[in-house]
Amino acid sequence: MKTINCRDITKCVKDMCIEANTTITPDVTKKIEDALNTETHPLAKEIIKQILENIVYSKKTKIPLCQDTGVAIIFAEIGQNAVISGGNISEAIQNGVKQGYKDGYLRNSMVFDPAIKRENTNTNTPAIIYWDVVPGDKLTMHFTPKGGGSENMSRIAMLKPTQGEKGIEEFIIETVKIAGGNPCPPIILGIGIGGSFDRCAYLAKKSLLQNLDKKNEDQKLAAWEEHIKDKCNELGIGPMGLGGLNTVLAVNMLWEPCHIASLPVAVNIQCHCARHQTAVLSGKED
């Protein structure tokens, strides 16, 4: 019988942790290069050049792109016919994060109790894992290390249904304004609309995984994303908040049905150092 071994899952997660923290994928690099070409403010241009220089230097030296190597977030899609062997799948993922952060000389940024002692777990675990069951027999894992600076500026709102499109847009733009130079602009906005209080935040985070080369499959959302990006780029916040055209590199939206009384909206802010990796594991004969 073909099985996916926990050993392979651990190794795969470990490799993704190291690769993600030293590599910016071509779709994100392309957006930053586009920003350099469109930028008119001299200091903003200089900052974008340094961001691009850092991408090359990190790739070459394997020194992490950013000292904030983030909370480890994994979106795992497990095929309903997949068979796992050699242990517990969640533990296998957690072990991969532990090994990746140790062997990759990445920063341990997690604390045990969030409110009182705040002692470092010294392993960067627990990782946050979101599970989805999908057709097939493979295991797909998306890994993203999420920095604290941009996460701290993210917001959620339970709008009135009648506030509609306009209310949503105002909330998003207000969030970008409040964030200002804090979340390391130029930023990417992950927007989740609908679902419930918790679900819209999940959608916002999930939308940040989308490849920036691809347009949103929902045409209404694709047009709305561009419109919101342009509106945000009229604010003049610019790279690092020091002025310029490029405040927002991209807007990614996901929406879902929701209750007649509700209009939940979440804005998850991602800094320019948008790191993510994807891996697919297939079963092997044991």
Added chain:
Amino acid sequence: MKTWNITTPLTDSITILPTAGDTVYISGIIYTARDTAHKRLIEIMNQKKTLPFELKGQVIFFVGPTPPPPGYEIGSAGPTTSGRMDIFSPKLLDGGLKAMIGKGPRSMQVVESIVKNNALYLIAVGGIGALISKSIKKSTVIAFPELGTEAVRELEVDKLPTIVGIDVKGNDLYKRGPESYLSKIIK
């Protein structure tokens, strides 16, 4: 916009020179501290005990670096968001601190304290910690080793690149930068 090369420790005759938007390359000894280290430094000051380093004329870099890989003195080392240190900074500035290196805007109280103490707020570009680490020549933990990345480190830096965010007159690049950009595109 001017470029300045300055060496620590800093005095008023140095800090009054650069204005918001200028480039400043810092060389010499600086210290790292972020959230928890700040909280502890303030507690030590409140108890009138001795701080792990002399504040007078010094520079604090808000950073929690990644561990050094073999052959390197330090890992990735860029700035963290300065706003979280806003409640602590005025007391440190009153104690003699002359400059802070971080990213993101500062509160009105911090701007006022910078003006009062002839200090500087210097911006390092966020998210480029690998590149910034090139200018750090030596790193030694000098206090709170149990905090790991949040420990206080003495760093020896050579031409660490920064941009003046708030100068001794209180000019704030987080206001001036966007205003200057917007005024040009409206014309």
